[in-house]
Amino acid sequence: MSSEQRKAFPFSDFEPKWQDVWEAKKAFRTPNPGDADFDASKPKYFVLDMFPYPSGAGLHVGHPEGYTATDIIGRFKKMSGFNVLHPMGWDAFGLPAEQYAIKTGQHPRATTEKNIEGFRGQLKRLGFAYDWDREVNTTDPGYFKWTQWIFLKLYNSYVNDAGKARPIAELEGQGLSREEIDSRRLAFVSSAPVNWCPELGTVLANEEIVDGKSEVGGFPVERRPMRQWMLRITSFAQRLIDELDGLDWPESIKLLQRNWIGRSEGAHVKFQIVGHESDVTVFTTRPDTLFGATYMVFAPEHALVDQITTPEHAAAVEAYRKVVGSKSDLERTELAKEKSGVFTGAYAINPVNNEQIPIWIADYVLMGYGTGAIMAVPAHDARDFEFAQMFALPVKQVVQPPEGKEWQGFTDHGTAINSGFLDGLTTPDAKQKIIAFLEEKSLGKGTTNFKLRDWLFSRQRYWGEPFPIVWEDGSHRSIPESELPLQPPTLEDFKPTGTPEPPLSKATDWVRYSATATRELNTMPQWAGSCWYYLRYCDAQNSKRFVSEEAEKYWMGGGKPGGVDLYVGGTEHAVLHLLYARFWHKVLFDLGYVSTPEPFQRLVNQGLIMGEDGQKMSKSRGNVVNPDDVVKEYGADSLRLYEMFMGPLEQVKPWSMKGVEGVYRFLARVWRLVMEVSEEGVWSLSPALQDVPANKQVTKALHETIKKCGEDIEKLSFNTAISQMMICTKTFIAEEVMPASAIVTFLKVLSPFAPHIADDLNARIATKFPALAVQGLLSDATWPKYDPAALIEDEVEVVFQVNGKLRDKARVPIQATKEEIEKIALASARVQEFMEGKTPKKIIVVPGKLVNIVV
RNA sequence: GCCGCUGUGGUGAAAUGGUAAACACAGCAGACUUAAAAUCUGCUGGAGGGCAACCUCCUUGCCGGUUCGAGUCCGGCCAGCGGCACCA
Structure with missing residues (x-):
């Protein structure tokens, strides 16, 4: 017997056949408002997948997990009378694509095209109901034209006092200088220290650094000052926190974002430096402990260090700064088991008690947070306490802890003591009072601080969007919109230079914009294209606008804060893509280009699929499951069904090939409800299939299944929906006669999960019982209604x-x-x-x- | 250290505060078969009792609470996973 004939049902015949039918008929084309076949009376449902990075390795089994979930929802919503937007595309710029190209000695455009073709083929073989006319590719000039266009919107906007993005022209009207205007742009140039990764030959955003190493590749990262493009995401910090409230996102993801943005309330306090004109401001969340400040610490990079250091301490300070400067972030934080620091010889005056306190520099104070200087209250801060112990600095109690707690190192709320006019107040009250005091005396004021840093937006790479910016006489300006898209130059050698000089500098002709102006050489990071791709899906072919107003209003509208009705993807983008996209969306919203303040209303994270050994899938462990192999052996419907049957969508769960066989056997049983096989291995309609009404048990099981599956799909509880279909199938099997119309109803319910077998069986039933089967495709049929009376x-x-x-x-x-x-x-x-x-x-x-x- | 999530059979899991373990995997036994595969049927949390049908007790990480009733709600612990982390 050939292996073909041994298959329990001929999925390898009918799966490609139906995929061809769907493609030929454009079965999942979604008309837009304005199209002849658009039905405005239907509600819309926009269901979105995180579009894949088309790697050379092809699809892994994690991709179809989320994609099948959205496919089931999309098909179900379509059958339930919605206009469903369910698109797919490619996030194809970025480091891995370029590294893969370098490794294989090809141009990234060529490898990207090839990888996309591979991914597209794999996705089509899984039977997903995408509208392929809306496919987007971030590396397509017709797409990145608009990425560059949005960058120009950022470049030409600022944030007003009300916290809203507004056109920069408003400032020009106010007679501000060029420098003042440049310092307020949402896309601006900065020379602050950045994360430079020598191995990758590029700078990276804070979000791309994990444990002091690059997220891609795990290479060391060092801080060095470089002239870079930044996006002013910090101006949106508060809104990015506040506007999470209206979203149907997992609390854990909201929390991740809130923690990353890291809002903390406290105060700025001004300290006079003894013998100097200048004063120094510190940020503290505990202004109530001001009386307990016994020394002060500056970050080694603090600008005032040179001015205040006394001659006798200059050598030690210089030596210390040199040591710190050579350390990577990793060495400075992760590996620093002990505190270190040196005295500058200078003293500051505590404004509340006029005590002179020594000023030290130490690398536990970070230049990038607060003001880069702190008041040290060793009695009530763990780090200050450790430092004070090490260098024998005084420790002064100013908070009385509750009964039975040691005051040294007590950092919680208590009662103020040894604090003059604050004595006896609880910590919150003392905070309020001291802030009022500082504000009255102009010694400081209440402040909110954020951990979030501005987004470092330029990369020294070839495979990214070029900036639509030129430089002339040391200043930058945008190129006209009419010159978009700005294509990258054709380069034979696009490898990183190994220095901060971007590879685009090698394109000497391209670089020269005019006799006196040259192009910006950096490119945008991978995240740029993914910040707005969901908008492009609404109107992917539009060459006049990034999305038409009408299409944006329809697909992104709906009266909720977020436009996309359901967004499914992995949790790894919690503080990267999901934060960046929200930021861009808010800018576009403020400027009137989109109609909602948030992009994604409901977010669901699918859980990771582990290897059969319970370990994370990886090539080195040899536990990777290739979806192509599963499709070949058991069919696309089995793969889809298994991935949904494994367990709750959001849960981490291990792969089991035996589990695939289980759902495969289930599909084979469904097949045999309708079909029987001859001794020669030829399938034909079973004579048990008849035009008879279903009996009571079958009717009850069927209507229970309609009800439960409909409810479970809405809840994304696919595993329990499938178990209900298994129970229903068992009820059918127990019958001698198969009522054809009941089977067809069952196939409608099955079709979002296993669309190939459902369409195939329906078509076969239609040959004998045309009046009972669905004419055409099940995806165009109406989701059946259950009869409550049948359940009783x-x-x-x-x-x-x-x-x-x-x-x-x-x-x-x-x-x-x-x-x-x-x-x-x-x-x-x-x-x-x-x-x-x-x-x-x-x-x-x-x-x-x-x-x-x-x- | 801080924050979050998760702990249920041999395994993946199910269970609006109301019969714990549905559905599936694995296992065992049987039917069909010369045989195997496939398919179908039955059994399958633990301990104890009974010739048997069956019966009793225990069981959702641990301890306590609320309730007529707790896997589910509340409090305290423990373990695993994930995130953040010298952020003043």
Whole structure:
């Protein structure tokens, strides 16, 4: 026997066949408002996947997990009368694509094209209902034209006092200088220290650094000052926190974002430096402990260090700064087990008690947070305490902890002591009072600080969007919109230079913009294209605008804060893509280009699929499952169904090939409801299939399945929906005659999960019972309605408990009253036995469920 | 260290505060078969009792609470996973 014939059902024949039919018919084309076949009376549903990075390795089994979930939802919503937007595209710029190209000695454009083709083919073989006319590719000039256009919107905007992005022209009207205007742009040039990764030959954003190493490749990262493009995401910090509230996102992801943005409330306090004109401002979340400040610490890079250091300490300070400067972030934070620092010889004056306190420099104070200087309160801060112990600095108690707690190193709330006018106040009250005092005396003020840094937006790479910017006489300006898209130059050698000089510098012709102006040489990071791709899906072919107003209003509208109705993807983008996209969306919203303040209303994270060994899938462990192999062996429907049956979508779960066989057997049973095989291995319609009404059991099972599957799909509870379909199939199997119309209804319910087998069986049934089957595709059919009457039984099983323990059961008529059920329960011999002749204290009757007799 | 999530059979898991373990995998037994595969049927949390049908007790990480009734709600612990981390 050939392996073809041994298949339990001929999926390898009909799966490609139906994929071809769907493609030829454009079965999943979604008309836009304005199209002839657009039905404006239907509500919209925009269901989005995180579009893949088309790597050379091809799809892994994690991709179809989220994609199948959205496909089921999309197909279900379409059958339920929605206009469904369910698109797919490619996030194809970025480091890995370029590294892969370098490794294989090809141009990234060529490898990207090839990888996309591979991915597209794999996705089509899984039968996803995408509207391929809306496919987007971030590396397509027709796409990145608009990425560059949005960058120009950022470049030409600022944030006003109300916290809204506005056109920069408003500032020009106010007569501000060029420098003042440049310093307020949302896309601006900065020379602050950045994360430079020598191995990758590029700078990286904070979000791309994990444990002091590059997220891609795990290479060391060092800080060095470089002239770079930044995006002013910090101006949106508060809104990015506040506007999470209206979103249906997992709390854990909201929390991740809130923590990353890292809002903390406190105060700025000004300290006078002894013998100097200048003062220094510190940020503290505990202004109530100001009386306990016994020394001060500056970050080694602090600008005032040179001015205040006394001659006798200059050598030590210089030496220390040199040591710190050579350390990577990793060495400075992760690996620093002990505090270090040196005294500058200078003193500051504590504004509340005029005490002179020494100023030290130490690398535990970071230049990038707050003001780069702190007041040290060793009694009530763990780090200051450790430092004070090490260098024998004084420790002064100013907070009285609750009874039984040691004051040294006590960092929680308590009562102020040794703090003059604050004594006796609780920590929150003391904070309020000291802030009022500082503000009144102009010594400081209440402030909110954020951990979030501005987004470092330029990369020294070839494979990214070039900036639509030129430089002339040391200043930058945008190129006209009419010159977009700005294509990258054709380069034979696009490898990183190994220095901060971007590879685009090698394109000497391209670089020269005019006799006096040259192009910006950096490119945008990978995240740029993914910040707005969901908008492009709404109107992917538009060459006049990034998305038409009409299409944006329809697909992104709907009266909720977020436009996309459901967004499914991995949790790894919690503080990268999801934060960046929200930021861009808010800018576009403020400027009037989009109609909602948030991009994604409902977010769901699918859980990671582990290898059969319970470990994360990786090539080195050899536990990677290739979806192509699964499709070949068991078919696309089996793969889809298995990935949904494994367990809850959001949960981490291990792969099991035996589990795939389980759902495969289920599909084979469904197949044999309708089909039978001859001795020669030829399949034909089973004679058991007849035009007869379904009996009571079958009707009940079928309507329970319609109800449960519909409800479970809405809840994304696919595993329980599938188990219900398995139960229903068993009920069918027990029958001698298969009622054709009931089978067709069942196939409609199955079709979002396993669309190939469902369409195939329906078409086969249609050959014999044209009036009973769906004419055409099941995806164009209407989701069946369940009949509540069909679910009701004449009798239900009621459980009898004595003192909460199950003692007996009985079937009682559905319409039995509480009193009647109670009577039946009390009459039960077993119930009486366990009551031991005692009188019931209390009897609880839950009709249709149970009786609990308390004695 | 801080924050979050998760702990249920041999395994993946299910269970609006109401029969714990549905559905599936694995295992065992049987039917069909010359045989195997495939398919179908039955059994399958633990301990104890009974010739048997069956019966009793225990069981959702641990301890306590609320409740007629807790896997589910509340408090305290423990373990695993994930995130953040010298952020003043």
